[in-house]
Amino acid sequence: MSKRELTVxxxxxxxxxxxxxxxxxxxxxxxxxAGAQGATVFFARGSGIRERLGMLGVAxxxxxxxxxxxxxxxxxxxxxxxxxxxxxxxTPGMGFMYMTPLEKAATYIPKAVLDKLAxxxx
Amino acid sequence: MANSVRFGEFSRExxxxxxxxxxxxxxxxxxKGPDGRAVPYKPPRLKVTPKETLKxxxxxxxxxxxxxxxxxxxxxxxxxxxxxxxxxxxxxxSATITxxxxxxxxxxxxxxxxLKLGIMPFGETIGNTLPTKSPMPVVLLIAFTLGxxxxxxxxxxxxxxxxxKIIKAENAPVLYSLLxxxxxxTRIFVGIGVGVAAMLGTMRFIYGWSLKPLIYxxxxxxxxxxxxxxxxxGLRTIIGLAWDCGxxxxxxxxxxxxxxxxxxxxxxxxxxxxxxxxxxxxTLASLLPCTAVLLLGLYVYMTVxxxxxxxxxxxxxxxxxxAATPAWYEVTPVAEIIASLQAIVPLISFLFFxxxxxxxxxxxxxxxxxxxxxxxxVGMILFNIGLTYGLASLGNQSGSIVPxxxxxxxxxxxxxxxxxxxxxxxxxxxxxxxxxxxxxAEPALNALxxxxxxxxxxxxxxxxxxxxxxxxxxxxIAIGVLKIIYDLPLTWMLLVSYIPTxxxxxxxxxxxxxxxxxxxxxxxxxxxxxxxxAMxxxxxxxxxxxxxxxxxxxxxxxxxxAVLAVGLYVQWKDKRxxxxxxxxxxxxxGATA
Numbered sequence: 001m002s003k004r005e006l007t008v009x010x011x012x013x014x015x016x017x018x019x020x021x022x023x024x025x026x027x028x029x030x031x032x033x034a035g036a037q038g039a040t041v042f043f044a045r046g047s048g049i050r051e052r053l054g055m056l057g058v059a060x061x062x063x064x065x066x067x068x069x070x071x072x073x074x075x076x077x078x079x080x081x082x083x084x085x086x087x088x089x090x091t092p093g094m095g096f097m098y099m100t101p102l103e104k105a106a107t108y109i110p111k112a113v114l115d116k117l118a119x120x121x122x
Numbered sequence: 123m124a125n126s127v128r129f130g131e132f133s134r135e136x137x138x139x140x141x142x143x144x145x146x147x148x149x150x151x152x153x154k155g156p157d158g159r160a161v162p163y164k165p166p167r168l169k170v171t172p173k174e175t176l177k178x179x180x181x182x183x184x185x186x187x188x189x190x191x192x193x194x195x196x197x198x199x200x201x202x203x204x205x206x207x208x209x210x211x212x213x214x215x216s217a218t219i220t221x222x223x224x225x226x227x228x229x230x231x232x233x234x235x236x237l238k239l240g241i242m243p244f245g246e247t248i249g250n251t252l253p254t255k256s257p258m259p260v261v262l263l264i265a266f267t268l269g270x271x272x273x274x275x276x277x278x279x280x281x282x283x284x285x286x287k288i289i290k291a292e293n294a295p296v297l298y299s300l301l302x303x304x305x306x307x308t309r310i311f312v313g314i315g316v317g318v319a320a321m322l323g324t325m326r327f328i329y330g331w332s333l334k335p336l337i338y339x340x341x342x343x344x345x346x347x348x349x350x351x352x353x354x355x356g357l358r359t360i361i362g363l364a365w366d367c368g369x370x371x372x373x374x375x376x377x378x379x380x381x382x383x384x385x386x387x388x389x390x391x392x393x394x395x396x397x398x399x400x401x402x403x404x405t406l407a408s409l410l411p412c413t414a415v416l417l418l419g420l421y422v423y424m425t426v427x428x429x430x431x432x433x434x435x436x437x438x439x440x441x442x443x444x445a446a447t448p449a450w451y452e453v454t455p456v457a458e459i460i461a462s463l464q465a466i467v468p469l470i471s472f473l474f475f476x477x478x479x480x481x482x483x484x485x486x487x488x489x490x491x492x493x494x495x496x497x498x499x500v501g502m503i504l505f506n507i508g509l510t511y512g513l514a515s516l517g518n519q520s521g522s523i524v525p526x527x528x529x530x531x532x533x534x535x536x537x538x539x540x541x542x543x544x545x546x547x548x549x550x551x552x553x554x555x556x557x558x559x560x561x562x563a564e565p566a567l568n569a570l571x572x573x574x575x576x577x578x579x580x581x582x583x584x585x586x587x588x589x590x591x592x593x594x595x596x597x598x599i600a601i602g603v604l605k606i607i608y609d610l611p612l613t614w615m616l617l618v619s620y621i622p623t624x625x626x627x628x629x630x631x632x633x634x635x636x637x638x639x640x641x642x643x644x645x646x647x648x649x650x651x652x653x654x655x656a657m658x659x660x661x662x663x664x665x666x667x668x669x670x671x672x673x674x675x676x677x678x679x680x681x682x683x684a685v686l687a688v689g690l691y692v693q694w695k696d697k698r699x700x701x702x703x704x705x706x707x708x709x710x711x712g713a714t715a
Binding site for chain 2: 020022023049051052054058059060091
């Protein structure tokens with residue numbers, strides 16, 4: 001066992017948003033503006049409304065982008081809303097998004113921030 | 123039980139309004155059949171209100187529309203503003219031209235979408251399955267036929283027909299004949315050139331040939347024929363047309379379709395090792411049609427007497443002037459519809475034939491394919507209409523007025539507008555900026571730039587390539603305009619520009635050769651070609667020279683030279699850096715030892 005101390009983050013929530021290819025960037029931008037610290041985008045292929053739209057289905061791209069954003073639970077709803085509006089998900093076929101509670105997360109946290117938090121706790 | 127609420131939870135509840143619905147209410151109920159098993163659920167068709175339809179269509183249409191706007195509007199505006207402010211001439215028929223440009227924008231938008239949905243899937247399926255199912259000769263034969271077919275479906279090829287109307291039979295009989303009564307034969311020959319290129323390109327994929335010898339082999343006979351034609355007065359006029367054809371052929375249909383076949387073959391044979399395998403076909407497809415058209419010209423010159431062409435031209439002219447109302451199939455919408463069907467239907471029937479008869483594949487997604495094909499045809503019709511009334515007529519108009527900057531023209535008051543040298547400078551700057559802007563806006567070039575940056579691990583930056591090609595095209599167009607102003611012999615200009623290019627090709631490494639030679643074909647898209655072609659012809663007519671071709675051919679070779687030169691410079695810098703690094707390492711090693 002290593003003796004190193006690990007700092008983990010709690011109260012984290014994962015927001016996942018599935019949109020048509022090419023739209024992820026606008027969503028990431030709106031999430032960043034709402035306070036998200038980072039985003040991961042990957043490509044995928046999906047089905048759903050497209051098959052049920054008939055002729056109009058051609059307007060919905062089969063190729064999707066999936067945006068993963070981890071945010072604090074407190075801010076999750078606000079960012080969720082911002083992303084929903086930016087992606088215009090209230091349009092048929094535009095996409096789907098959901099929020100998942102995460103148990104913990106870990107990443108690089110600058111020492112200055114850690115010290116400041118420790119000082120605040122005392 | 124805690125009766126305190128965290129502040130975060132409180133603020134979350136008050137800042138966002140959410141209406142909660144259980145998803146269980148929305149999921150369909152799965153029914154059980156008589157045997158107790160669940161019946162597979164089939165989702166019903168969605169009913170969409172008109173408002174929702176609009177909402178669905180808007181994000182689908184608007185980026186595609188904007189893409190074409192970005193390609194067409196700046197160029198059109200540039201030409202119109204230049205005419206207004208520098209040449210101080212009102213744009214004639216500006217309403218018709220604006221309508222034509224709009225038709226080009228909408229037409230291209232529909233055509234590109236139709237291409238993606240209706241024609242590309244064929245290309246991909248054929249490319250993936252053909253090489254594994256059929257013997258090599260069949261694959262090559264299909265590659266060849268596909269090359270011929272795609273040439274017809276290329277939107278820019280319609281510009282040649284338009285160009286034919288501007289040529290006068292008595293000045294250049296062979297040229298006139300090639301573009302008017304033999305225009306179909308000319309297209310077929312251009313297609314044969316592309317077909318042979320597709321065949322050679324496919325073989326190159328399989329055997330991993332180097333591009334350099336192919337360039338030498340295809341360039342040498344073409345150069346010899348060109349020089350020979352230069353000394354035959356009747357044939358000298360078609361040199362420009364032949365060399366321009368190369369630029370016309372390599373557009374948004376040919377390149378991806380032929381490429382998908384080639385890549386499929388390479389993958390099936392298992393030699394797709396080089397990431398360069400995508401390159402090279404474009405190069406051959408712009409060199410070989412030139413040879414084909416030269417040979418066709420020779421054939422026409424040898425077999426058809428000059429008088430026959432003149433008589434035919436006179437008859438055609440008499441017929442068109444005698445019949446005040448042209449035949450129904452020559453009136454605007456009908457003529458364009460026929461031309462578009464001629465362009466697309468053979469290609470699609472051929473693709474269908476290969477897919478169903480040769481490969482015995484089933485057609486999947488029939489509805490979307492039909493929709494794509496329909497879009498492609500409608501788009502082509504609109505584009506052809508816009509080509510005649512928008513792009514070509516605007517280009518022709520600008521081309522015929524620009525010379526007024528330095529010489530006397532009847533239709534322009536107070537011409538020459540500027541003193542001679544200044545006027546020529548204005549004309550050159552005009553054409554240079556036109557070439558530069560049009561090339562920089564070309565979306566295919568952007569894609570090429572990205573590929574090149576990846577291929578060379580960042581040594582050749584995307585922006586460097588963009589600017590090298592754009593400057594190359596700009597200089598090429600300016601030189602081409604100079605050719606028309608002073609009626610310089612195109613043969614010598616081609617020789618002077620191709621000899622150093624070939625020399626640099628010999629010096630450069632394989633990757634740069636591939637990229638450089640392909641960049642020429644990539645730049646001549648469906649907007650640039652008709653505009654530049656018509657401009658050159660208008661320019662030539664105003665200046666009174668026999669033919670205004672040759673601008674495109676200069677615009678093809680100059681970017682090759684520019685990219686090769688930059689490539690050599692990058693290589694040299696790289697080598698020097700490595701050498702310096704090596705020397706330093708050695709020095710450091712020596713010190714420690």
